[in-house]
Amino acid sequence: MIAVWLLLVAITLAEAGLAWVHTAPALMLALLLLLSLAKAALIAWYFMHLKSARPKHLPAFLFTLFACVGLLLAILPEGIRAWSMR
Amino acid sequence: MSAHRNPPGLKTLGMWLFVLSDMLTFSTLLVVYSALRFANPAWPRPFSLNPGILFATIMTIVLLASSLTMVWAVDAIKRDQRKRTVQWLGATILGGAAFIALHLMEWCHLLTVENITPASNPWNVPLFGAVFFGVTGLHMAHVAAGLVYLSVLAAGVSRGTFCVEDVETGGLYWHFVDVVWMFVFPLVYLMAVKP
Numbered sequence: 001m002i003a004v005w006l007l008l009v010a011i012t013l014a015e016a017g018l019a020w021v022h023t024a025p026a027l028m029l030a031l032l033l034l035l036s037l038a039k040a041a042l043i044a045w046y047f048m049h050l051k052s053a054r055p056k057h058l059p060a061f062l063f064t065l066f067a068c069v070g071l072l073l074a075i076l077p078e079g080i081r082a083w084s085m086r
Numbered sequence: 087m088s089a090h091r092n093p094p095g096l097k098t099l100g101m102w103l104f105v106l107s108d109m110l111t112f113s114t115l116l117v118v119y120s121a122l123r124f125a126n127p128a129w130p131r132p133f134s135l136n137p138g139i140l141f142a143t144i145m146t147i148v149l150l151a152s153s154l155t156m157v158w159a160v161d162a163i164k165r166d167q168r169k170r171t172v173q174w175l176g177a178t179i180l181g182g183a184a185f186i187a188l189h190l191m192e193w194c195h196l197l198t199v200e201n202i203t204p205a206s207n208p209w210n211v212p213l214f215g216a217v218f219f220g221v222t223g224l225h226m227a228h229v230a231a232g233l234v235y236l237s238v239l240a241a242g243v244s245r246g247t248f249c250v251e252d253v254e255t256g257g258l259y260w261h262f263v264d265v266v267w268m269f270v271f272p273l274v275y276l277m278a279v280k281p
Contacts, residue, residue: 005153
């Protein structure tokens with residue numbers, strides 16, 4: 001578990017390091033989302049013991065994941081479109 | 087088994103359902119925050135690298151450390167080491183309390199030095215303060231509720247009234263609070279660094 005925690009801290013430091021480097025907002029958002037998803041997956045898999053979760057719970061996880069990604073796909077492009085119309 | 091006792095796994099399933107529903111709440115808030123941020127080119131970027139981002143990074147590591155002590159608390163109760171479990175729960179509570187203290191210090195700095203309030207800010211984009219304090223405030227409320235939850239859990243474990251599944255369920259809640267912050271930190275703080 002210490003190794004997982006050290007990996008989480010390393011990813012956090014890498015994310016903070018991105019703030020020091022002047023990156024384009026869209027690229028930075030994409031990189032940060034990828035790193036954050038990796039951290040969330042590590043916490044869920046190892047700390048929340050998702051790897052040993054019962055298969056019958058899987059539909060609930062999948063539904064929530066679908067809803068979260070659906071929200072992202074439905075709303076975020078609208079914000080980017082509004083920004084590009086200015 | 088007596089009729090009123092829950093079957094094994096029911097508390098865990100209940101907590102998972104709560105976590106998943108709360109995840110939808112936070113994902114809605116964070117997605118709307120990101121959409122607003124991209125839709126508004128004049129979106130405020132008030133966080134300096136030092137102390138702003140440095141402070142938020144320390145808060146993140148403190149919260150991650152409290153997740154690790156929570157893992158150790160669950161491991162200890164599985165080995166029936168109740169005293170050790172209470173000690174790790176205490177360490178987790180300390181980590182959570184430190185996170186809240188750091189967060190409140192940051193809020194005080196924003197309110198008094200940077201003049202950013204929930205209704206106004208120097209950039210005349212009031213939505214920023216409303217969404218920033220809304221998202222971080224809701225997360226802080228979850229951490230505060232977690233401290234109460236873990237304190238009750240620690241008291242119950244030391245008295246011998248709570249079992250392995252109770253501590254596991256508390257762990258699920260605490261790790262969920264950690265997962266939410268893993269998205270708040272980059273989307274709210276790192277995407278609003280001073281140019």
